[in-house]
Amino acid sequence: MKKLLFTIIILLFAFNVIQAQTTIELIDNKGNRNQTYPLVTETNPAIVEMINQVDTINLYNDIDWMQQYVRDATKPEALIVQNYLLDKFEEIGLETYIHNHTATIGGTDTLDAGNVIAIQPGTEFPDEYIIISSHYDHPDGPGADDNASGTAGVLECARILSQHTFKRSILYIPFNGEERWMVGSVPFAQKCARENMNILGVFNLDMIGFWPGAKYGDITMYSGYSYISQHLFEYYQQVANLYIPEMPTRRFSTMDSYGGDHMSFNIYEYPALYIGDVEYQHQNIHYHKPTDTIGAGVNCFALAQGFVKATIAAVAELADRWLAPQDFSAVVKDNEVFLSWNEPAETESYKVFKDNVFLAETKENFFVDKDFVEGEWHRYHVKGIDANGEESVASNPDSIFYIQPLQLPVYYDFENATAEGLILNNNNWSFENWESRNGLKATTNTHDNIFQTAEFQWFSIPENIENVTLGLKIAGNDVFTLFLNINVFVEVTTDRKTWHKIAVITPSWDMQWEEFNISLNDYIGREYVQARIRYEGSGEGYAYGSKPRIVHIDDLFINFDPIIDTTEIADMEKISLSVFPNPSDGMVEITSGLEREYSISVYNIIGIRLFSCNEFRDGILDLNFLPKGTYFITIDNGFDKISKRIVLK
Numbered sequence: 001m002k003k004l005l006f007t008i009i010i011l012l013f014a015f016n017v018i019q020a021q022t023t024i025e026l027i028d029n030k031g032n033r034n035q036t037y038p039l040v041t042e043t044n045p046a047i048v049e050m051i052n053q054v055d056t057i058n059l060y061n062d063i064d065w066m067q068q069y070v071r072d073a074t075k076p077e078a079l080i081v082q083n084y085l086l087d088k089f090e091e092i093g094l095e096t097y098i099h100n101h102t103a104t105i106g107g108t109d110t111l112d113a114g115n116v117i118a119i120q121p122g123t124e125f126p127d128e129y130i131i132i133s134s135h136y137d138h139p140d141g142p143g144a145d146d147n148a149s150g151t152a153g154v155l156e157c158a159r160i161l162s163q164h165t166f167k168r169s170i171l172y173i174p175f176n177g178e179e180r181w182m183v184g185s186v187p188f189a190q191k192c193a194r195e196n197m198n199i200l201g202v203f204n205l206d207m208i209g210f211w212p213g214a215k216y217g218d219i220t221m222y223s224g225y226s227y228i229s230q231h232l233f234e235y236y237q238q239v240a241n242l243y244i245p246e247m248p249t250r251r252f253s254t255m256d257s258y259g260g261d262h263m264s265f266n267i268y269e270y271p272a273l274y275i276g277d278v279e280y281q282h283q284n285i286h287y288h289k290p291t292d293t294i295g296a297g298v299n300c301f302a303l304a305q306g307f308v309k310a311t312i313a314a315v316a317e318l319a320d321r322w323l324a325p326q327d328f329s330a331v332v333k334d335n336e337v338f339l340s341w342n343e344p345a346e347t348e349s350y351k352v353f354k355d356n357v358f359l360a361e362t363k364e365n366f367f368v369d370k371d372f373v374e375g376e377w378h379r380y381h382v383k384g385i386d387a388n389g390e391e392s393v394a395s396n397p398d399s400i401f402y403i404q405p406l407q408l409p410v411y412y413d414f415e416n417a418t419a420e421g422l423i424l425n426n427n428n429w430s431f432e433n434w435e436s437r438n439g440l441k442a443t444t445n446t447h448d449n450i451f452q453t454a455e456f457q458w459f460s461i462p463e464n465i466e467n468v469t470l471g472l473k474i475a476g477n478d479v480f481t482l483f484l485n486i487n488v489f490v491e492v493t494t495d496r497k498t499w500h501k502i503a504v505i506t507p508s509w510d511m512q513w514e515e516f517n518i519s520l521n522d523y524i525g526r527e528y529v530q531a532r533i534r535y536e537g538s539g540e541g542y543a544y545g546s547k548p549r550i551v552h553i554d555d556l557f558i559n560f561d562p563i564i565d566t567t568e569i570a571d572m573e574k575i576s577l578s579v580f581p582n583p584s585d586g587m588v589e590i591t592s593g594l595e596r597e598y599s600i601s602v603y604n605i606i607g608i609r610l611f612s613c614n615e616f617r618d619g620i621l622d623l624n625f626l627p628k629g630t631y632f633i634t635i636d637n638g639f640d641k642i643s644k645r646i647v648l649k
Contacts, residue, residue, distance in 0.1 A: 026501040027193040027268065034328070034396035035200060035271055037235035038321040043243055046164075047316045051243060051309040053160050056301040059308070060294065062088075062152035063209070067142035067293055073177040073184070078113040081136050085174050088155050089118035092162045094172070101187040113176045115184045120162055122169040122319070124345070130315050131171045131202040131272075132157050133185070135178030135261055141290045145277070145297035147178070150205035153308045160312055166319035168200070175261050178206075185261035193268040200318060201232045202272030204262040208307040209298035210277045210284040219303050221310060224252040224274035226263070231396075232271035239317055240310035247306040267487075275311065277303055322346050322384070324392040325365070329496035330380050330400040331528055332458060337369040337400055339380055340495075344392075347384035351391065354380055361385070372402045398496065405528075406459035406607030408468075409632070409643065412556040455532040459558070459607065461524050467561040468520040470531055474505055475513045475552040488553070489534040490518055494526055513554070520558070531558070575640045579633055583647040586624035590633070594618070598637040604629070623648060 065084065069077040082098070089096045100114040116136070122128065134150035142148075151174045158172045177184035192199060211219050221240060225233040233251060240249035262272035277300075278284055286297035298304070325341040332338070339352065343365045352359045352367045355378055360367060372378065379399045384392035461468055474488060490503040503518045523529050533553060576593040592598060602611040602623065610626065616635075623631075626648055634643040 025190050025193075026504060027190065034326070035231055036324040036326060036393060036396050037201075037231055038317065038323065039393050040235075040239050040242060040317050040321075044317070047243070047313050050160050050164070050316060051312050054156060054305050054308045054312070056305050058156050058159065059149070059152045059209075059301060059304050062155055063144050063148040063298060064294055066136070066148035066151065067144045070140060071136060071138045071143060072140065073111055073113070073137040073180050078111075078137055078176060082113040082116055082176065085116045085136065085151070085155070089116070089158060089172065092159050094118040094120060094158060094162055099188055099191070101184065111177060111183065115176055115188055116174045118158060118172040120158075120166070120170040120172070122167050123165050124167040126169050127198055128168040129171055129197060129199045130168060130318055131173055131199060131265075132311060132315060133173040133175060133202060133204045133261055134206060135176070135184070136174040137176050137179050137184075139179045139288065141288065142293045142297070144293045145207045145210045145284055146287060146292060147206050149207060149209035149277075149298055149304055150275075153205040153208050153304060153311070156308050157312055157315070161315065164316070166316065168319045170315060170319060178261050182261055182264050185264035186267075189264040189268050189270065192265075192270070199265070199270045201229075201235075202262055202265045202270060203236070203275060203311050203315065204260055204272060205275050205307060205311065206260045207276045207278070207284065207287075209300060209304040210286070211300040211303050212278060212284070219247050219300065219306070221247050221249045221303070221306055222252055222276055222278065223249060224260075224276070225272075226266045228266050228269055229262075229271040229273055232273055235318070236273060236275075236310070236314050239314040243313040244306050244310050247303070247310075249310060275307060277307070322386065322392060325350060325382050325384050325395040327497050328380070328382060328395040328398055330378075330398040331496050332400065332402060332405075333528060337372055337378070337380075337402060338366065339369065339382070339398075340366040340497075341382055341395060344384055346386055347392070348387050349385045351383045351385060352380070353382065353394070354378055374402050374404070377401050401457070403457060403608070406457050406558075407601075407603050407609055408459060408461070408465075408607065409559040410456070410459065410557060410607040411559075411630075411632070411645075453532050453534045456530060456556075456558075457607075458528055458530045460527050461520065461529055461560075463525040465524065465560045466521070468524060469517050469557075469559050470502075470520055471515060471517045471555070471557045471559070472533070472553055473513050473515050473555045474507055475511055475554075487535075490516075491532050491534055492520065492523060493530050493532075494523070494528055496530065499532065515555070575635060575637060575642045577633075577635055577642045577644050579644045579646050582644075583649045584623070585649055586622065586626070588621045588623055588633070588646065589619070590616070590621050590635070591618050592635055594637060596637070598635050601634045601636075602626070603632045603634065 066081060069081055071078050071081050086096050086098070096116065096118045098114040099117050101111065132154050134154045135147050136151045138146060138148075154172050154174055161170060173188070175182075175184040175188070221244075223233055223236060237249045237251075240247075260274045262274045265272035284292075284297060286292040291297060323344050325344055325347070328339070328341040330337055330339050341350070349361055349363045350365070351361050354369065359369070369380075377399060379397050381394045381397040383394055386392075470490065472490075488505040488507065489501055490505070491499040491501050493499045502520075503516065505516060520529075520531075533556075574593070575598075576591075578589075578591040580589045580591070582588075590600065597615045597617055599612065599614045600616040600621070601609055603609050610631070611623075621633075628648045630645065630647050632643050633646055634641065
């Protein structure tokens with residue numbers, strides 16, 4: 001699953017496996033994408049003592065035992081190794097169980113072994129989890145580095161950390177089936193998401209015992225991560241460099257992350273790191289070969305020891321530290337900005353900051369800011385204050401662009417519109433012309449693991465409507481490429497904390513423009529609703545001809561059907577709206593068929609009202625004050641309402 005240039009035949013075979021095995025569920029879980037981690041500036045003597053206990057002899061013995069077996073996920077040897085791991089965890093006094101899962105590989109082979117789970121319960125916050133993981137399977141050879149080394153590292157972490165108590169729970173998990181496209185970790189991550197488990201971080205040890213030699217400089221520990229896990233990497237790096245300064249920790253320079261079990265957690269917005277021994281340029285020449293043995297594939301036990309030490313230090317610090325407020329969000333409510341966050345234990349009060357300036361102190365886990373200017377950006381965060389007056393690190397920030405809610409319907413035609421109204425969270429989202437269509441585009445460079453979002457501004461859905469629909473068109477580029485996961489998620493939130501997945505679309509590499517209509521009926525009557533489009537591409541990332549994978553999105557809209565009381569309208573004049581000429585040079589003749597005055601409004605394509613008049617009669621409407629573009633004219637007599645689209649030349 002690491003960097004390996006397959007032949008096209010192998011790529012095609014692997015693609016079929018992926019299509020059969022990787023299933024993304026629509027699970028509403030918060031994840032911990034905005035997790036804030038403690039700042040560690042001084043070593044803890046107790047943790048120094050822990051890391052000094054890391055024994056390379058233990059690592060050697062476990063790797064040596066595992067390398068004698070061909071540990072393919074579908075072979076009996078995998079079950080032998082599973083039982084070995086169970087025995088090792090139980091010997092040190094940990095509660096264990098097997099997470100069994102069903103997977104069919106290649107159409108015929110099935111898994112005989114499952115994921116091995118060992119649990120170290122926390123003393124104060126047992127429902128907050130930290131995971132140390134690896135994979136114990138290997139497709140064909142000894143697999144000493146890949147990944148007996150990482151699994152031995154998990155065992156050594158468990159041996160040492162289990163001798164101590166921590167406030168939070170630690171899970172030790174050697175997964176089965178990573179080499180078969182993560183068929184072990186995907187269902188486990190799904191299980192975690194379904195149960196809305198609070199996972200603070202996943203430290204995935206995958207190949208930790210090889211160093212390519214002095215020509216590459218001093219021995220260095222590497223870690224890969226996706227966008228979701230940036231904060232976790234920064235935390236891991238600071239702790240590792242503090243406790244193991246002789247082996248600097250760096251991120252991979254050529255990519256966000258390798259393929260690996262950490263990605264299964266990334267899909268569900270849990271922060272997870274790939275922790276491994278070589279940067280892509282320094283690839284282990286014994287990778288997936290019969291020579292991946294101790295002495296060749298594993299040639300640097302000092303490096304393996306460093307990885308274990310760094311992981312123990314990072315987990316031990318996180319398992320006991322006072323955390324900053326989490327799940328911070330800023331939401332517009334009733335012409336106010338409503339701030340809220342969770343309540344960490346040991347926190348007495350909170351300081352609220354606006355644009356990095358102290359705003360207020362409160363003992364509540366919420367604050368209402370009434371001092372705002374419509375149309376301006378503001379960035380908020382909070383800090384916890386303990387009984388001694390000490391401040392925590394800052395929470396995750398949230399930015400709010402205060403504006404009145406979008407008026408439905410909302411329509412984005414990228415052929416004529418700009419990015420106004422979309423919050424672009426990543427520069428890789430852009431408006432570009434493709435096959436004479438302008439659309440929202442997300443690209444991944446070869447080997448990238450990306451997580452990108454584009455958000456609508458907030459809107460309200462009145463109670464007196466039905467059949468609210470979010471629609472979009474999607475196309476894939478006509479380029480052969482292979483990713484483990486290519487998904488476009490359509491998600492909705494009512495609090496900017498939990499994003500509800502209402503659809504997942506997996507574009508094929510040759511998908512032409514296809515329209516999708518997704519119901520928003522569950523949100524009728526909600527005062528605050530936000531929708532977002534989230535693109536996630538991850539996995540091997542090999543592209544034939546070195547071309548990027550591109551997904552194009554166009555014609556985004558939110559539309560609805562009004563509920564009409566026919567008994568009342570029977571006594572009223574029904575609207576029959578005519579807008580002429582269309583397209584227009586600015587002077588528009590409005591004909592409604594009504595004999596009385598009515599209200600008329602003009603909206604831009606993102607639902608912002610630009611003009612209104614409550615006492616309008618049929619006649620000429622002068623729109624010359626508006627720039628050329630596409631607009632909606634809406635008239636309302638109190639019982640009936642209708643909109644027409646108009647283009648100003």
